[in-house]
Amino acid sequence: MPGPCILVTGGAGFIGSHTSKALSRAGYTPVVYDNLSNGHVEAVKWGPLIIGDVRDANHLAEAMREYSVAGVIHFAGLIEVGRSVSRPDLFWDHNLNGVAAVVSAMRRSGTARLVFSSTAAVYGAPAEMSRLREADRLAPINPYGDSKLAGERLIAASCAAFDLEAVALRYFNAAGADPEGDLGEAHYPETHLIPLAIEATMGGAPLTVFGSDYPTPDGSCVRDYIHVADLARAHVLALQVGGLDAGFEAMNLGRGVGSSVREIIAAVTAACGRHPAVVEGGRRAGDPPMLVADPAAAMERLGWSPQVRDLATIVDTAVAWRRGCGFGPARQGPAAA
Numbered sequence: 111m112p113g114p115c116i117l118v119t120g121g122a123g124f125i126g127s128h129t130s131k132a133l134s135r136a137g138y139t140p141v142v143y144d145n146l147s148n149g150h151v152e153a154v155k156w157g158p159l160i161i162g163d164v165r166d167a168n169h170l171a172e173a174m175r176e177y178s179v180a181g182v183i184h185f186a187g188l189i190e191v192g193r194s195v196s197r198p199d200l201f202w203d204h205n206l207n208g209v210a211a212v213v214s215a216m217r218r219s220g221t222a223r224l225v226f227s228s229t230a231a232v233y234g235a236p237a238e239m240s241r242l243r244e245a246d247r248l249a250p251i252n253p254y255g256d257s258k259l260a261g262e263r264l265i266a267a268s269c270a271a272f273d274l275e276a277v278a279l280r281y282f283n284a285a286g287a288d289p290e291g292d293l294g295e296a297h298y299p300e301t302h303l304i305p306l307a308i309e310a311t312m313g314g315a316p317l318t319v320f321g322s323d324y325p326t327p328d329g330s331c332v333r334d335y336i337h338v339a340d341l342a343r344a345h346v347l348a349l350q351v352g353g354l355d356a357g358f359e360a361m362n363l364g365r366g367v368g369s370s371v372r373e374i375i376a377a378v379t380a381a382c383g384r385h386p387a388v389v390e391g392g393r394r395a396g397d398p399p400m401l402v403a404d405p406a407a408a409m410e411r412l413g414w415s416p417q418v419r420d421l422a423t424i425v426d427t428a429v430a431w432r433r434g435c436g437f438g439p440a441r442q443g444p445a446a447a
């Protein structure tokens with residue numbers, strides 16, 4: 111292998127595949143470990159693929175030893191806020207037992223550095239409509255956020271108890287696609303706002319706006335959309351950062367700018383040159399009104415800042431990926447789920 115190996119669980123998925131590319135650019139070899147339940151073989155381009163379940167600590171430890179990995183980035187898990195409300199059992203199982211297995215395998219293989227995919231969902235539905243800081247109240251309002259916060263706490267406790275150091279990166283809404291067209295978002299079925307809005311401009315199902323009565327300026331939910339390549343770079347920096355406080359730190363990753371569902375529809379309209387078909391719907395269970403990051407800690411500790419500053423560029427890269435037909439026309443649509 112050309113450079114130090116990093117085990118990337120969930121590396122066949124959206125953020126994991128972009129991070130694998132960033133790792134390769136930085137001189138590492140990403141060793142992807144994924145069960146392909148929501149990922150793609152075509153997205154694994156920069157190192158080997160091990161097909162396995164992240165809840166299998168024995169298999170993970172074997173992979174860590176075989177490749178003498180220098181660190182682990184743990185993305186694998188279930189991601190849909192709405193589905194977590196109807197299937198909390200699955201989310202606790204994959205997300206928390208996955209973390210337990212990763213920590214156990216790292217101890218057994220003597221691997222010390224972990225970067226964990228956490229989320230803005232750990233903050234729940236903040237009372238203040240201001241940008242969120244890491245020290246703000248952690249009070250998830252859906253099982254997805256609960257399972258991720260429990261994962262963070264298990265990791266923090268393990269860093270205190272064992273020879274382990276970790277960074278939990280709390281991403282806000284990952285969006286866009288690789289600017290060079292190698293990778294993009296491809297979930298089947300897709301549930302995320304930007305790809306669904308793009309699809310709705312191309313003859314796909316109309317986009318449903320989930321709720322118009324939120325206490326936000328236009329009544330629709332506000333989120334902080336961050337380009338996936340910016341997230342990817344932050345993972346490489348988090349692997350390398352020194353002086354971690356008590357061996358564990360959590361950091362927000364967002365642009366610090368909120369966009370409403372209606373502002374996303376306007377940005378997609380501008381990028382595609384036509385309006386998506388839109389229908390008004392009720393609130394989706396588990397959705398907070400507004401989540402916007404204060405990314406100051408990541409900027410200071412990692413020397414990171416988002417390079418894609420504007421929403422239009424984020425949406426343009428997602429549109430370009432979709433126009434290039436993603437991982438191929440045969441994979442488009444729910445039939446490939």
Ligand SMILES: NC(=O)c1ccc[n+]([C@@H]2O[C@H](COP(=O)([O-])OP(=O)(O)OC[C@H]3O[C@@H](n4cnc5c(N)ncnc54)[C@H](O)[C@@H]3O)[C@@H](O)[C@H]2O)c1
Pocket residue numbers: 119120121122123124125126143144145146147148149150162163164165184185186187188189204208227228229230280281282283284285297
């Ligand atoms: N997409 C976002 O906006 C966002 C925001 C905050 C946090 N996150 C977190 O980032 C991580 C990656 O998200 P993503 O958007 O790339 O999701 P994704 O679904 O594209 O990628 C997740 C990958 O994990 C794999 N996987 C799932 N369960 C597994 C298991 N039990 N064993 C092995 N592999 C398994 C899937 O096959 C997939 O390739 C997740 O942990 C998610 O919770 C995502």
Ligand SMILES: O=c1ccn([C@@H]2O[C@H](COP(=O)(O)OP(=O)(O)O[C@H]3O[C@H](CO)[C@@H](O)[C@H](O)[C@H]3O)[C@@H](O)[C@H]2O)c(=O)[nH]1
Pocket residue numbers: 189190191192228229230231281282283284301302303304306317318319320321331332333371394397401
């Ligand atoms: O058809 C749709 C889909 C979404 N939305 C709204 O658009 C916003 C964004 O939704 P979505 O793209 O589904 O992302 P989130 O539910 O915000 O969750 C993403 O962002 C979280 C961090 O904020 C991560 O933790 C999750 O893993 C990731 O899926 C929300 O207000 C939704 O209510 C709609 O109105 N219509």
